[in-house]
Amino acid sequence: MAINVDGYNDKKELQLRNTILGIRPHIVILSETCTNLHRTIYNGQYTVIGTSGPADGVAVMVRQDVQYHITNKTTRTISLELDNLVTCIGTYAPTEQTADKIKLQYWENLAKLIPKDHPLLIAGDLNAGHEPTESRTIKGIPNYTRLRSLATLHSLNILPTTPTWISKRSKDQKPTRTLDRILTNTTTKSTDSVLLDWENAPADHAILIYKWNIYAIGYDQGRPKSIHAARHIGNQAYNEPTTQAWNKLREQLKTHFRKWSQQAPKSQNANQRLWELYKKQIGNQGLTLIDTKGDDLEPEQARKQLRQMLYHRWSKADAAHIPPRKEARIYLDQPPHTTEIISAIKAINKKAATGLDGIPAKHVHHIPIDDLEQFIHLVWKNSKLPRQLVDMKVKPIPKLLPRTTVENTRPITIPSTIMKIVNQIILQHITPYIEPHLLTQQHAYRKGRGPASAVTELFAKFNRPGQTLLLLDLSKAFDMVDHKALFNALRATNIPSKEYNLIRDQYIDAEVLIQWAKRYATPFPLTNGIRQGCTLSAMLFNLVEAERETKCRRRMHMVPYEVIMYADDKAVILDDDAHVQTVLDTNAQTAADYGMLQNNSKTARLKLDKDTKEIHTVKWMGILLDSKLSMNQEVEARIEKAKKAAKDYTETVKNIPPSMINVAVKIRGACAIILPHLVYLWREIPFTPAQRSTLTDVATQLLAK
Known part of the structure; x- marks a missing residue:
């Protein structure tokens, strides 16, 4: 064209x-x-x-x-x-x-x-x-x-x-x-x-x-094709019962899903159209990989650079250090019940991307339960997973700008749909064993906790003049966790043997396949790091962080401090800033014990002083904290963000013909785009009445426009 x-x-x-x-x-x-x-x-x-x-x-x-x-x-x-x-x-x-x-x-x-x-x-x-x-x-x-x-x-x-x-x-x-x-x-x-x-x-x-019909090119001229999504299976692996069962189930599901594959595409509604146009207005659509000079990378170059970056991050350790399997005890390790499988299917995000198994998440509720239950029971019986389900599909997303270099992308793992169901069942089984080992100070990925509870605890503990707040930063924490340390911590929880062996099997001989421009780079083994995107990842990382913080407390038993954790974000509150270096050194040492690296250059420090004239700010959980804890800087930042969002939204609405968007959609869109900048954690942050009134007035004015 x-x-x-x-x-x-x-x-x-x-x-x-x-x-x-x-x-x-x-x-x-x-x-x-x-x-x-x-x-x-x-x-x-x-x-x-x-x-x-x-x-x-x-x-x-x-x-x-x-x-x-x-x-x-x-x-x-x-x-x-x-x-x-x-x-x-x-x-x-x-x-x-x-x-x-x-x-x-x-x-x-x-x-x-x-x-x-x-x-x-x-x-x-x-x-x-x-x-x-x-x-x-x-x-x-x-x-x-x-x-x-x-x-x-x-x-x-x-x-x-x-x-x-x-x-x-x-x-x-x-x-x-x-x-x-x-x-x-x-x-x-x-x-x-x-x-x-x-x-x-x-x-x-x-x-x-x-439409260019090229009659001079035949099908036998070596047209390059993408590598197979599933790795080549040797005779020994092919003869394993779980692999044979998976191949049979996959063929059945392919035939079963064929009737839904040719459905007509859904028409775009007004809300979707508005949201897409707004993302276009703020430049937050798609991903284009460029080199250091700003030129677009060709697909093959992009795949090579992505593979090189992730290979050095995920494949730097020796896979032989993972502890051995555990012997199963029959009376504890029973296969999942049908109700557990149905519950796991309901927990799957239907909008998630399709993994290497080729089964769309949106059709997961159409999977025949009897066939799936038979396969899962065989997996539990043998404590072995097919290699095709263990392998990881990885796609990059931009950290900030949609046009960026490879180094400024974040790798997202897309697990297979069947693997999500299996891991959801495993998560149900191991949660009662792992939850008692987690710290009350950990607020991420736990039922009844979240950013709101973390911020509430911070303001409850960090409120006395003279206190020092340290915000510790771990560099690519999930990607660098040592597998030996991870499974030693997991064994200490005494989770059932079947579940332990199935988790372990996902980290043994797992391969990473990076997809870019519809094709895959050469796979490489995963030898360190927690499988991001996996249903179990958050629980496993919380377990590692709980054990690491316990080590820190033992080594600093003479140092009084409070800690608040949200995944790999760690806030340490000290009454005496003389202990700052001790806290930094101890956390860096324990991070190294688990294969992680503490980035002291990004560690933020804030001392609470209500009488100071020199205001310093740090950001935690998306909130600007200042030396006086007055929250004035946070209010100003929220107003600026809301005004920018309102300006972009106004430009977006101008570009839509009136016949394609009604007033109700405009109002809903304005509320969904502008208000979150002003009311984020509204109850948990101790704003003054005057500050709340200011934010309310700004919200009213922006929505009125």
Whole structure:
């Protein structure tokens, strides 16, 4: 698809989005078009390369599942190889009024990019109209003459295109010239045609859509394919009862789910449309990986960099250090009951992404209970999981900006749906054994606790002048936990042997498969860290942190302090700041015992002094705490965030036609987007009456606008 549309407005944007996402072309050539807009409105479904504008420049949008390689990139020309099979060139030629020397350089450079051994497609605004105009002076040789010479020399076919340019001499106001072109070096058929969607205006603005049928490429020419989602199984592993049962169950589920796979897509409601447009307005859509220079990474480069980063993080230890299995006791380790399996299925998030097993979470309630129960009982009987269920699918998400480097992404593990059900059952069984070992100061991922209880405890304990608050930071805590220390802590809880062995089996011979642009990088073993995204991860990490804090208390039994924990965020309250270094050193030592690293450069420190004139602030749980604990800085920060959200929301609503959004949706959207910035932990934070009144007034004013 070649897009040459200038002068953006809401109607054009909506038409372009509907056209592109409706057709989903492999590649889109952009000229005279707002590139930054295209980077945000397609929700990560396309990678945008280059920059286009009204005067010069060309950009290319590549669908995320298409594997490409950039062979040449200039301001006016981008050449790509798709799947190492075909070459596509996007281009924006100089106008006829440009100096002939510059036009000559452009056409010579374009000719050098034409391959001899690949099918070729050239698309874009070539400014090569075949009809001279009265109002414009052509400098040097016309572009159309050079275009025909290029086509003759390299045996290119200029596809016939409906004219789009309305000449000033036209009496009937019908277009007579075309500047947007598509050329190929392959044999065209009578069925091949270019679909034109042009604007009724005196300009060459147009959208050209071409379905390229390449008859010269056969299926035996080595088209690169993604590696299998499931690893290759050896004869010994294949003969294991659980592996055979899983293969059988998976085939049954594939057949069972086939009836739901072709369902028509749900129409987008007004609330979803509003939320998507708001995310687009604040630049929080999709993910584009770039290098240190700001250029887009090709898919294969991105996969290699992601793999290298996570390999050094997750595969630096020796897998042989995990303690041995536990002997099962029959009278305790009974297989799950049907009601437990049904309860586990109900606990699965139906909107979660699909893992390596290929079973969509949205269809989990359609899984036949009898077949699933038979498989789970076999897993419990053998205390063994199929390797395909143990392996981890990992996808990166941006930490802050959607256009970022590999280092500024956060890896998210997507477990298999069946594995989620098994782990949910395990969690039900082990919670009564692990919960007594957890500390009351740990507020994360526990029933009846959360950010509200953590903040309430902080303000209850940190309220006396002279107290010092230390906010300790662990660098990538979940990723660095030592497996030997983890399973030693788990054995000490005396959880049932079956459950222990099944948890252990998930950390033995587990592989990591990183997915980017619909394909996987070469897998590598997981030898350290807790499996993020797993149902059991939060409970296991809380157990490690409880044991680590117990060690800290034993080593600092002479130091009076209070601690509040939320996952890996740890707040330490000291009455005497002379003990600060002792607390830092002891926590760093215990973190190292469990394979973790304390980042002292990010450790924040705040001393409570109601009479100080120099105000210092630290942030914990998203709240700004100041030296006087007056909360004035937090109030100001909340107001600024709310005003920015209101401004972005106002711009978002302006871009939606009134017929597509009613007043009720606008009000609900405003409340959902603006109010959370003002009322977060409203009850737990000790705001003064004046501060609460200020926040209330701001909320009223912003919502009224």
